Amino acid sequence: MTAYPIDMSQDGYCNDSRCERTRRGEIHSAHSLQDQDQKTLEKLKMLLGLGSSLTGGTAGAATGLLVAGPVGAIIGGAAGTLIGHGKW
Numbered sequence: 001m002t003a004y005p006i007d008m009s010q011d012g013y014c015n016d017s018r019c020e021r022t023r024r025g026e027i028h029s030a031h032s033l034q035d036q037d038q039k040t041l042e043k044l045k046m047l048l049g050l051g052s053s054l055t056g057g058t059a060g061a062a063t064g065l066l067v068a069g070p071v072g073a074i075i076g077g078a079a080g081t082l083i084g085h086g087k088w
Contacts, residue, residue: 056084 014022014030021028060080064072 053081053084056080056082 012030014028016022018036019031020036057077057080060083061073061077064074064076064079066072068075
């Protein structure tokens with residue numbers, strides 16, 4: 001029996017379960033999943049960036065509220081958001 005790459009059947013068609021086109025039922029030739037992996041990585045980076053922004057703003061507001069009351073919460077939230085975006 002001949003060994004084939006994971007994403008290729010004997011007929012040269014893609015059968016990799018990670019491929020979006022295969023999961024939709026499309027029959028197409030074997031290919032590299034590098035483009036799809038790159039898209040997934042970009043989505044992950046965006047999600048992590050959003051999470052750090054939200055966390056930074058929330059943590060800054062909570063700390064500011066404890067230290068200086070409502071005015072501190074506003075300043076802390078703004079500062080935390082800037083730090084979360086990496087602009088400070």
